[in-house]
Amino acid sequence: MTEEIKKIQVIIDDKEIDVPEGVTVLQACEIAEQEIPVFCYHSKLSIAGNCRMCLVQVEGKRNPIASCAMQASHGMKISTKSEMVTKARKGNLEFLLINHPLDCPVCDQGGECDLQDITMAYGPSSSRFKDNKRAVKNKNFGPLIKTEMTRCIHCTRCVRFATEVAGAEEVGAFGRGEDMEISSYLEQAVTSELSGNMIDLCPVGALTSKPYAFKARSWELTPTNSIDVMDAVGSNIRVDSKNNEVMRILPIANEAVNEEWLSDKARFSYDGLMTQRLDRPYIRQDGKLKAVEWHEAFIFAAKEIKKHNADEIAALSGDLADVESQFCLKELMDKIGSLHRDCRQDGAFLPMDERCDYLFNTTIESIEQADHCLIVGSNVRLEAPIINARIRKSTLHHGLKVAYVGPSADLTYKTESLGDKLSILNKILSGSHAYAKTLKEAKNPMIIIGQGALASPDGEGIYKTCRAIADKYGFVHDDWNGFNILHTAAGRVGGLDIGFTPGEKGKDTRKILQAAERNEIKVVYLLGADEIDEDALKNTFVIYQGSHGDKAAHIANVIFPAAAYTEKEALYVNTEGRIQQTRRAVFPPGEAKEDWKIIRALSEILHKKLPYDTRKDILSKLAKTYPAYKDFSRIEKGQWHEIKAIEVRRGMMTLPINNYYQTNPVARASVTMAKCTVGKKDSKSWEKD
Amino acid sequence: MTQSSKYNSVQRKKFYFSQPLMDKAKKIIAQYPEGRERSAILPLLEMAQRHNGGWLSPDALEYVGDMLSLPITRVWEIATFYTMFNTQPVGKFHIQVCGTPPCYLCGSKEVKRACQKWLGIKVGETTDDKMFTLTEVECLGACANAPVVQINDDYFEDLNAESIEKILQDLADGKKIESGSMTGRTGSAPLNTKIRKKDA
Numbered sequence: 002m003t004e005e006i007k008k009i010q011v012i013i014d015d016k017e018i019d020v021p022e023g024v025t026v027l028q029a030c031e032i033a034e035q036e037i038p039v040f041c042y043h044s045k046l047s048i049a050g051n052c053r054m055c056l057v058q059v060e061g062k063r064n065p066i067a068s069c070a071m072q073a074s075h076g077m078k079i080s081t082k083s084e085m086v087t088k089a090r091k092g093n094l095e096f097l098l099i100n101h102p103l104d105c106p107v108c109d110q111g112g113e114c115d116l117q118d119i120t121m122a123y124g125p126s127s128s129r130f131k132d133n134k135r136a137v138k139n140k141n142f143g144p145l146i147k148t149e150m151t152r153c154i155h156c157t158r159c160v161r162f163a164t165e166v167a168g169a170e171e172v173g174a175f176g177r178g179e180d181m182e183i184s185s186y187l188e189q190a191v192t193s194e195l196s197g198n199m200i201d202l203c204p205v206g207a208l209t210s211k212p213y214a215f216k217a218r219s220w221e222l223t224p225t226n227s228i229d230v231m232d233a234v235g236s237n238i239r240v241d242s243k244n245n246e247v248m249r250i251l252p253i254a255n256e257a258v259n260e261e262w263l264s265d266k267a268r269f270s271y272d273g274l275m276t277q278r279l280d281r282p283y284i285r286q287d288g289k290l291k292a293v294e295w296h297e298a299f300i301f302a303a304k305e306i307k308k309h310n311a312d313e314i315a316a317l318s319g320d321l322a323d324v325e326s327q328f329c330l331k332e333l334m335d336k337i338g339s340l341h342r343d344c345r346q347d348g349a350f351l352p353m354d355e356r357c358d359y360l361f362n363t364t365i366e367s368i369e370q371a372d373h374c375l376i377v378g379s380n381v382r383l384e385a386p387i388i389n390a391r392i393r394k395s396t397l398h399h400g401l402k403v404a405y406v407g408p409s410a411d412l413t414y415k416t417e418s419l420g421d422k423l424s425i426l427n428k429i430l431s432g433s434h435a436y437a438k439t440l441k442e443a444k445n446p447m448i449i450i451g452q453g454a455l456a457s458p459d460g461e462g463i464y465k466t467c468r469a470i471a472d473k474y475g476f477v478h479d480d481w482n483g484f485n486i487l488h489t490a491a492g493r494v495g496g497l498d499i500g501f502t503p504g505e506k507g508k509d510t511r512k513i514l515q516a517a518e519r520n521e522i523k524v525v526y527l528l529g530a531d532e533i534d535e536d537a538l539k540n541t542f543v544i545y546q547g548s549h550g551d552k553a554a555h556i557a558n559v560i561f562p563a564a565a566y567t568e569k570e571a572l573y574v575n576t577e578g579r580i581q582q583t584r585r586a587v588f589p590p591g592e593a594k595e596d597w598k599i600i601r602a603l604s605e606i607l608h609k610k611l612p613y614d615t616r617k618d619i620l621s622k623l624a625k626t627y628p629a630y631k632d633f634s635r636i637e638k639g640q641w642h643e644i645k646a647i648e649v650r651r652g653m654m655t656l657p658i659n660n661y662y663q664t665n666p667v668a669r670a671s672v673t674m675a676k677c678t679v680g681k682k683d684s685k686s687w688e689k690d
Numbered sequence: 691m692t693q694s695s696k697y698n699s700v701q702r703k704k705f706y707f708s709q710p711l712m713d714k715a716k717k718i719i720a721q722y723p724e725g726r727e728r729s730a731i732l733p734l735l736e737m738a739q740r741h742n743g744g745w746l747s748p749d750a751l752e753y754v755g756d757m758l759s760l761p762i763t764r765v766w767e768i769a770t771f772y773t774m775f776n777t778q779p780v781g782k783f784h785i786q787v788c789g790t791p792p793c794y795l796c797g798s799k800e801v802k803r804a805c806q807k808w809l810g811i812k813v814g815e816t817t818d819d820k821m822f823t824l825t826e827v828e829c830l831g832a833c834a835n836a837p838v839v840q841i842n843d844d845y846f847e848d849l850n851a852e853s854i855e856k857i858l859q860d861l862a863d864g865k866k867i868e869s870g871s872m873t874g875r876t877g878s879a880p881l882n883t884k885i886r887k888k889d890a
Contacts, residue, residue, distance in 0.1 A: 170761035175770040186763045187748070 009075040014082055026068035026079060027055055035081045038090065038119040040097075040204045041156035042069040045261060046165060052097075052156050054119065056089040057081050065089045087123070094124035100135040100179075101205070102151050109147075110206030112219040116154065137182055142172075143190030144676035145197055145269055147214050153183055153207035159199040166262065168393050168413025169193035183207070190680050194386040194661055197268040201251065201261070212269055212673045213249045217241075222248055225586035228573050229267040230321050230491035230566045231668065234365070234387045235575025236263050240271075240567050240586035247271045247567050247587055257366045258579070264386040265677070266661065266668055271567070273671030277550045279562035280591025290560070295592065295602070302559045303606045305542045309523045311338030315513045318344040318501055319529030319547065320490030320665050323571030323583075325619045326563075326596030327492065327501045329611055330528055333600055336609040340507030341522065344496025346532045347657060348511045349452050350460030351486065351497060355639030356629060359497050361388075361576040362482035362638060363447045369395045371483065373443040375436075376416070377467060378407035378423060379451020383658040384489045385576070389413065404436055407454060408656055423454060424652035426466045430473065440474040447483035448476060455486070457654035462647045469646035477641050487576055489657055489664070491566075492529075494574040498627060517541045527553050528596070529563070531666050546599055548589075549666035561603075562593035565667060569595045570616065572623075580633045705742055705750040715757065728758045731768055735775060744784055744842075745776040773827065780823040781816045783861050785809075786840040789826040792833035797850060801837050802826065804851035808858050821862065834878035835871055844869035 007022040013033040020029045025048075030037050040052035050070035057068045060078035065085055073079075080086060098120065105111045137150040155174065160183065163172040171191050176182055185191055191199075200208050222241035229236040229250075236259035239251045250271050252263035282298035283290045293301075306314060316334050318327050327344060334342050345351065351359045363371065368391045381389040389412060395401035396414045404417040406425050419425050419436055428434035440446055448471055454463045468484070470476070476483035488494055496502070503509045508516060514537040516522040525538055529547040535556045545557035548565040566573075568589040574580050589595070594602075597619060604611045613619045623630040629637035658664055662674040707715055715737065719730045734757065738750045746769050755765040769775045776784070787802045806812060809822050816823040832838045835847030839854060846857060846869055853872040860867045875881065 170763045173763040173767040175767055177771045177773075186766050 009073065011073050011075070011077045011079060013079045020073060024073055026057060026059070026066070026071045026073050026077070029073040029077075030057065030068060030079065030081055037068055037081060038123055039069060040115060040119075040154060041158060043158055043161075043202060046158060046161040046202075049157050049161065052154065053093050054090065054097075056086060056093065058083045058085050090123040091125045094120055095128060095130075097154050098124070098128060099130045100151075101154060102134065104152075108149070108152065108206040109209040109214060110152075110203075114206060115204035135179065140182075140184045141188045141190065142185065142208070143192070143196070144673060144680050145211055145265060146191065146200060147209045147211040149207055149209070150182060150184075152205050154205055155181055155183070156204055157183070158202040158204065159183060159208060162199055162202055163191070163193065163196075165397070166198070166390055166394070167193040167195040168390075169196075172199070192680075194265050194382065195262055195390060197265045198252075198262050210249060210269075212272060217243050217248045223586070225567075225584050226253060227567065227583045227586060228581045229263070230573055230583070231266040231270060231665065232264065232385050232387075233488035233491055233493060233576040234259060234264075234385050235491065235573060235577075235579055235581050236267055236387055237581075238263065238267065240584075242567075242586045245587045247274055257364070258575070258577075259387045260391075262387055262390060266664070266674065269673045269677075270662075270668040270671040272673050273549070273667040273669070274565050274567060276672070277666075277670035278565075278590050278593070279548060279550050279554065279560055280593055281562055282592065283557075283560040285558045290557075296606075298559055298561060299603055299606045302544050302561075302603065305544075305558070306337065306524055306607060312341075313521065313523040314339040314526070315341035315508065315517070315522045315524070316501075316526040316528065317342070317346065317510060317513065317530040317533065318492060318496055319346060319527070319531055320492055321548075321566060321667070322492035322496065322528045322530075323566075323569070323573055323596060324492075324495035324499060324580075324623070325571055325616065326528060326600060327496045328499045328619060328623060329597045329600040329604075329613065330526065331499060331501050332611055333604050333607075333609060334526075335504075336604070336611075337607070340504030341513050341516075342501055342507065343503060343510040343513065344493060344501040345456075345510055346490075346530055347452060347456040348460075348509060349455035350464050351455060352464070352644065353497050353500070353502060355642060356498070356578055357482065357484070357638040357641055358644075359486050359488075359494065360578040360636075360638060361449075361485040361487060363485050364577050364636070365391055367481075368392055368401070368447070369399050370481075371395065371399075371401055371445045371447040373439060373446040374401055374403045375429075375440070375446070375448045375470075376403060376405045376407070376412075377426065377448060377450045377463065378454025378457070378654050378656070379449055379487050380408075380410035380412070380453075380656045380658065381449065381451075381487065382410065382412050383656075383661040384451060384487055386661075388487070388576075402439075404439075407451070407654060410656065422652035423457070423459070423463055423654060424649045426463065426470065426649050426652075430466055430470050430646065437474075440470070443474070445481050445483065446474060446476050447485060449485045449487050451487050451657070452489050453657045454654050456657065457651075459649055459651045459653075462649040463652075463654075465644055465647045466649050468644045472643060482638070482641065491573050491575070494576060494578060495572060495580075498574060498578075498629060499623070514538070527557070529666070546596065547666065548593065549670050551666035551669060561599045562589075562591065563596045563599060564589035564593055568593075571596070572620075578629065578636045578638065580630065582633075705738070705747060705753050707738075707741075707753070711737065711741060719758070728760050728764075731758055731760065731765065732772075734758070735765075735769060739775060744780045744782075745778060747779075779816070779820075781819075781821050783822050783841050785822055785824045785858075786827040786830070787813075787824070788828075788830045788832075788836070788838045788840075790829040790833075792829075793836040793838055796836035798837035800851045801839060801849050801854050804854050805839075805858065808855050822858070832878075835875075841869075847871045848873040848875065 008019040009022050018033045037055045039055045041049045050067045055068045056065040058080040140148045160172050164170050171185050225240045227240050229238045237253040237255040241249045254261045284301045393414045406419045471484045518537045524542045526544045531551045531553045543557045544559045546561040548563050567586045662677040663669045668674045718733045719727050722729045734754045742750045751765045755762050813826050830838050837849050839846045848871045
């Protein structure tokens, strides 16, 4: 795969430098560490060449050239500092500023604006323009993006992003010349799950964040690098906070995971961190919740736990539970003697002999090397928008062909639908399906299995048939592993890693709930588990530990308030098995505490004290027990092994996510996400904003 | 754009290509290499406009977009970029007065003023009876015969206030009118040439 890249020599500002063949003049200048100001150029988007800001002088050419659109050639003499270039930049900026308002003091982009910065560095000190400036009507882009189209400089980055990366061709440049305007057709809302990235891409203040509008100035914010937990991708984020409040969330570039993008749920659901929060412990007395002190709540819960046999106690962990707290709860349950525990709220079938059994083994970055992809029962677009963008990129630029089994969904790229019944997998395995031939010829095939398929009644059959397909058609060879489980919950892989699953003869989620209904299970410990059928727990003593007063908190007998993901240092494992750590940006509200500390304190009251006094103790214990947790920089996958196939009998399934914007307690508490949910149904309903 | 959405509700019948038109459209699409069918967007939009009362209604845009599997955004970009596509309804006769320098120097201002006066509308408007729409356009490429007015598909040249008024009157009366030079010169022959039209 590593072809030798030919080098050519160019001379940039009198310095000779070797650059790979095929790079543009702009990239060559970047390699030579010469800064070239740009507006329309973006390394992840196609070249437009319309801002004319990147002009440089090339010897032998009479005019300055747009360096982003010109390929570097051997022996080229490039000047980035000559008088001609300086003058061209100055003139260009003067033209751009003719139609740009000087409203920086009231513009949200102020302080982090490309136009502002570049004008300061290269622009003229004053304008000679005396006439009226152009004014453009603001457009309605939906509840996430605020528009101020008079500020637009027509770089078309947003248009190219929507077309190329998001695959939702909703934004365009309409009209021509001076009348050109960026808008959506008939000003319909932008519905893409990645629309927030247009805000980052906009080099001026034309597209800014609506929820963040006029909330803070960029230089007042304290940035904290962290990890997103809204899906199982583990996007790298920067949490900007001010006065102990999260003001906004931005992506951090990580080529291996999210490139430079972030999904809308990860970016905009932060307002949910301020509402519906559990800020002090509660106990239920005479049917009513009563606020109490921590020790009262602990004693109340401990009394109930001690009353029952170990066999009548169960624990479930939710989608946002971190590794440490699941590990502590597992140890505590072990000490109590209960084997009934599960981190799979949806009851998905997932074997756990080796890590590669339940991971996205191909890794997100390597999707670009696959040539065929079979998606089994997953709407990747809603379950992991970032991974979907990667697959789309691969279909566009690397010739990936995608086939699809399961309920149909618009994934923004061309897919071959093999049918909506998963029993087709049997035919593919036996070789009687036409698609089997395609798989046979594939070099680097990959299969993506969604949680919806694994949580269906026949999850086991589907899983094992897919395993057999992977073995039969060479999905696993040399350093390639094309067997992928796409998780939807940030806490899931961590839970599976540390074995937060039923012990021998223990009950899984489904059986725990059934037993609770029959009153065989008397106490259930919910670690942020909100996506379960609460009706089943009516007669059960429910201990709820979580950050939000969501569904499960309403039926709880004891509530332990916990910190949300922006308020604690905790490990989260993404669907690839990549272990990453969140950092504390703000403090938890009221008396809420970090999850593992709550469990540690409860263990002491139960006289089953866990031997961890600091988070470091837990981490060193994790590293000792699980090889994958020794070194976070590499992904430990374990040994690939054969699993015997079982036929898929019933191929019916439902997709797990209907409403992308409200899948977890934080997102459900968010007003912005609620607006998006309404907006999906009726794009005009929030126009009054 | 809000205006076109307003007209959308007024549209009585959904736009479609009748069978002969469809055959023609398929022929046009077939001219482009495989995978490049979307390049047929311009001739198809032109055809749609011609058979949709001289303008591209939202449903016509959607229809053409669906035919070429182009998102509506891309179709709208093209329709708004080319000034010869009308994105708002026009009257039966679309009067397009050239206003670029050669015509201006030869008196297009008087022609325009005469149109406005005779029709009782301003540039960019349509008469109440939906007969005439008046627009000012950029160079029509017939500078030698300035001033020029394009009415639907025909050019009317060497105009002045009187001749344009007569043309408008004839159009309103439903009379058949002859296009070309109003002073009787042949093509773009020099003004003092005595060759008359029928001799050419």
